[in-house]
Amino acid sequence: MPTISNKGIAMPQSPIRKLVPYAEDAKKRGTKVYHLNIGQPDIKTPKVALDAIKNNDIEVLAYSRSEGSEEFRTKIAAYYAKNDIHVSATDIIVTTGGSEALLFTFGSIMDAGDEVIIPEPFYANYNGFSTASGVKVVPVISKIEDNFALPPIEEFEKLISPKTKAILICNPGNPTGYLYSKEEIQKLATIVKKHDLFLIADEVYREFAYDGLTHYSVMQEAGLEENAIVIDSVSKRYSMCGARIGCIVSKNKAFMATALKFAQARLSPPTYAQIASEAALETPQSYFDDVIEEYVERRNTLVSELQKIEGVRVANPKGAFYCIAELPVESADDFAQWLLEKFDLNGETIMVAPAAGFYSTPGIGLNQVRIAYVLKKEDLITSVAILKEALQIYNA
Incomplete structure (x- = not known):
């Protein structure tokens, strides 16, 4: 049987995309999934x-x-x-x-x-x-x-x-x-x-x-x-x-x-x-001014809502549209999959990116997730409410 290269075997899976099949299954069950896992802005292309x-x-x-x-x-x-x-x-x-x-x-x-x-x-x-x-x-x-x-x-x-x-x-x-x-x-x-x-x-x-x-x-x-x-x-x-x-x-x-x-x-x-x-490249500066104002509002909303959850620690980003949050769980990988496979709040759940895949040192970042604040403010508030409820049930 032909063999696969060692390089191919060593290629890491994307921590951003590896949970996609679980998200698709959740959607097939009728669950709404809020995508906090990927940096796909909802801002309109110029x-x-x-x-x-x-x-x-x-x-x-x-x-x-x-x-x-x-x-x-x-x-x-x-x-x-x-x-x-x-x-x-x-x-x-x-x-x-x-x-x-x-x-x-x-x-x-x-x-x-x-x-x-x-x-x-x-x-x-x-x-x-x-x-x-x-x-x-x-x-x-x-x-x-x-x-x-x-x-x-x-x-x-x-x-x-x-x-x-x-x-x-x-x-x-x-x-x-x-x-x-x-x-x-x-x-x-x-x-x-x-x-x-x-x-x-x-x-x-x-x-x-x-x-x-x-x-x-x-x-x-x-x-x-x-x-x-x-x-x-x-x-x-x-x-x-x-x-x-x-x-x-x-x-x-x-x-x-x-x-x-x-x-x-x-x-x-x-x-x-x-x-x-x-x-x-002809896009006017006003476009960026509006976009930045929107992202600052989203960041402030996300960080302040996350800080209200007991046991959650969050870094305050000064740029881009991501933040790393440390959760009161042992394995963010397991928790992220559980969110999609076994949990919903009123027919809704969230998808996050486990942060261990953003490290190359083994054993680091196991309880961290990356959250992309690329959703509108109301959706971010709902998403954090889902996260809070999910953590209580998961840890129970």
Whole structure:
């Protein structure tokens, strides 16, 4: 019988999607499921992006350039300039989502057996991308009691070995919602320059910064031109998850030339989605102002409601639209499945993402869940009421 590769066997399941069959079964039983498990915003995609697809007169849906159309990349550069990030079209490669951007980056800078240091908890698919690339994730633990701030820089330094090629951060963070300060970015800049490492920053949630705080990009840090790599995407910014358009941004010429070879091997990013994404860049600031106001209200509602439940501890996110909550249960995995299989309150239940899958250290985060506040305020209040009742029954 033909055998499956060791790499394939080692590929982790998505903690965000692995409970989907249980959710589907619950819906078939007539139970309403509130989806707190996935970062799929309910915010409408900008009309200008949808109109660009509806109103174009393409007769042949042809390949684009492997690095993305020059017009689109030029407009992306102009978008960055508005955010005090100064790059040119040649510093940008358009990818099929931020996921492909990460795969191309790992493939370009790391060989099998090399290491990347990542503060955990981190976006679960980093585990998958590293496994696919034969790369080892070396975690440095951030803690809920510190609101998941950057761990002390000495903790990073202890982990650097001859195999270390990069430090990877998500800013603002998925799953924590933590927004790194300028000072924290500068500490990382110092250590990557000292040890000749890359600093990869997944900045797909850049727009979502709250409480008067502003996002500071690794591309804004002077002297980091050879070290900094930004991963970006239209998915969350414009509520266009299905477009699958992202990009790599870096001023390191050798890295970009290498990443382009990976881009050429998969031919080109999708043409229609580039058209929509290019149009989305015309989205007025008022759209983001409204969206941020909405998310701040949702965050405040969710956090304050969770804090009312005895035994629940929650970090207060300063960006993105996720938070990590620690529950009074031994296994969040078991509890999340139980919610879908065996529990409902007046015909309704919730779906959460067990947070252990956002760590690579075994045994950490077993009683934590990630909650995405991508539902309207009333639904979040209902969801937390369901959670409170569920915890009482589950623990009884």
